[in-house]
Every structure is written in C-alpha cells, then in structure tokens.
Amino acid sequence: MIFSKEYVGYLARQTVKQLMAEKMIHSEKPAVLNERVAEGMIEELSxxxxxxxxxxxxxxxxxxxxxxxxxxxxxxxxxxxxxxxxxxxxxx
Structure with missing residues (x-):
C-alpha cells in the first residue's frame, strides 16, 4: 500500500468529519464510524x-x-x- 495506516486513518477521520459537517451522514458514535471507514479504505488501497x-x-x-x-x-x-x-x- 502506498500510504501509511496512520495517514489512511487521518483521511478517514477527515472524510467522516466533512460528511457530518455537510449533514450527509449522522452518527451517534463517530469514533466507530472513523474506524470502519479507515478499514474500508485500507481494504481498497491494499x-x-x-x-x-x-x-x-x-x-x-x-x-x-x-x-x-x-x-x-x-x-x-x-x-x-x-x-x-x-x-x-x-x-x-
């Protein structure tokens, strides 16, 4: 994978943050959502x-x-x- 896992985690957090700010998604547990988005991104990038x-x-x-x-x-x-x-x- 061309990106470090830390960077992918950062990208996931920023993506979730932006989607929540734009009210495109809603979550009671953003930390869990960040983790799931990061896992999906790592899976795709690998x-x-x-x-x-x-x-x-x-x-x-x-x-x-x-x-x-x-x-x-x-x-x-x-x-x-x-x-x-x-x-x-x-x-x-």
Missing part, C-alpha cells in the same frame, strides 16, 4: 498489493515454461496483472 502477490504466485507456477519460451517476466507480470485487475473489476 487491493493492488494482493493482486501483485497473486501475479507472483501465478508466474512462479509457469516459470519453467516462460524460460523455455523466452517470455519476459516484466512483460508477463503486466499482462497477468491487467487480466486480474479486469477479473476483480479493479481500477489501478
């Missing part, structure tokens, strides 16, 4: 990391075939990552 890990596992399984055919690892990484992003309907 999606690319999880996709990258899955790509590495896939390419490791096909490592011998790639060597035999002379396929470029970086090129294959990009292709598999794009395919998984499409599969998960992720915007990276």
């Amino acid at each position: 999606l690319e990391d999880r996709i990258n890990d899955e790509v590495r596992v896939i390419l490791e399984a096909f490592q011998d075939d790639m060597r035999k055919t002379g396929a470029s690892y970086p090129e294959m990484f990009k292709k598999v990552k794009a395919e998984l992003a499409r599969k998960y309907k992720a915007v990276l």
Whole structure:
C-alpha cells in the first residue's frame, strides 16, 4: 500500500468529519464510524498489493515454461496483472 495506516486513518477521520459537517451522514458514535471507514479504505488501497502477490504466485507456477519460451517476466507480470485487475473489476 502506498500510504501509511496512520495517514489512511487521518483521511478517514477527515472524510467522516466533512460528511457530518455537510449533514450527509449522522452518527451517534463517530469514533466507530472513523474506524470502519479507515478499514474500508485500507481494504481498497491494499487491493493492488494482493493482486501483485497473486501475479507472483501465478508466474512462479509457469516459470519453467516462460524460460523455455523466452517470455519476459516484466512483460508477463503486466499482462497477468491487467487480466486480474479486469477479473476483480479493479481500477489501478
């Protein structure tokens, strides 16, 4: 993830604060809401990391075939990552 968890927590607090100020949401327990928003943001922001890990596992399984055919690892990484992003309907 490109942001620290502390920064994501800050973003979540500011988002909740702004939404409450604009009366778009209401909560009796803003601390709980801040925590839930932060968890959701962390989950979404870490999606690319999880996709990258899955790509590495896939390419490791096909490592011998790639060597035999002379396929470029970086090129294959990009292709598999794009395919998984499409599969998960992720915007990276």
